[in-house]
Amino acid sequence: MGKKVVIFARVSTSNQEYDRQVNELTALAAKNNWQLCACFSEKISGAKANSERKELLRMMEYIEVNHVDKVLVTELSRLGRDTLQVLEVIEMLNNKGISLYIQNYNIETLTAQGKVNPMSQFLVTILSEVARMERKTIRERVESGYHNYRANGGKVGRKAGYRKEVNVMLEEYKEEAKLLKKNYSLRNIYALTGTSINTLRKIKTLM
Known part of the structure; x- marks a missing residue:
């Protein structure tokens, strides 16, 4: 058999189904003679934190233990809609030497030699810039709240030897x-x- 792969499918609401995603990716694996080892699917908002996504966490544990070569998704948004969370998953897969195959772009994050694919790197670069802007917006909101708190008489700062409870x-x-x-x-x-x-x-x- 060929490369060992797993499918990851996601829909946002309980009244949606992920059968189409699973069927398309199963056919793709068969066409490429890839060994389909497991399928992970979830019904959860893609904006949820990765730490709250049980199926995603199960998949991460599985692919490491079972030495999987690729993770298959129909499109990048199936991995999640929060840019920061998606980047974290891609980076984690890259560090493990596991390629992410994105069907609608027909690209993989890693080459056959295990190197970062230039086309996917371009995509990740765009996502990284979006993530940078998101972080900047969050930081500005926090700073605005901080200054508003002080303007209304709030006290900030730590005493010597302070330690979070x-x-x-x-x-x-x-x-x-x-x-x-x-x-x-x-x-x-x-x-x-x-x-x-x-x-x-x-x-x-x-x-």
Whole structure:
């Protein structure tokens, strides 16, 4: 048999079906003589954080353990609609040497030699710029709220030796805490959430 592949399908609402996605990608695998190992599908908003998407997390664990070569999606939006989350998944797959095949573009993120595909890199570059603008907008909103808080008499800053209270930190990183409780590796949680390994270790210690 050829390369080992898995299918990932997603629809946004419970009254939608992902059968068409699965059928098209199953036919694609057969046409290319790829060994279809598993199919992961979910009914969830693509704007949800990766850490909240159980099927996506199951797939990530599966492809690493079973040495899968490719992940198949009908279009990039099936992987998610939040640009930052999609980029995190692509980066995680790239780091594992697993190619993402995007059917509607007919491109893969990696070449046969395991290098980043120039065409897919162009796509990712555009997505990265969109993500940069999204981060900038979020940062501006946070700064605006901060200045508004101070303008209305709010006090900011820390006393010497200040340390976040346990419950505050766990609330701030509640999604990461959920994944730690489920025994996901620090590396995978970092790839899915972007939270640094050192911070994840602190959260784990607090738990």
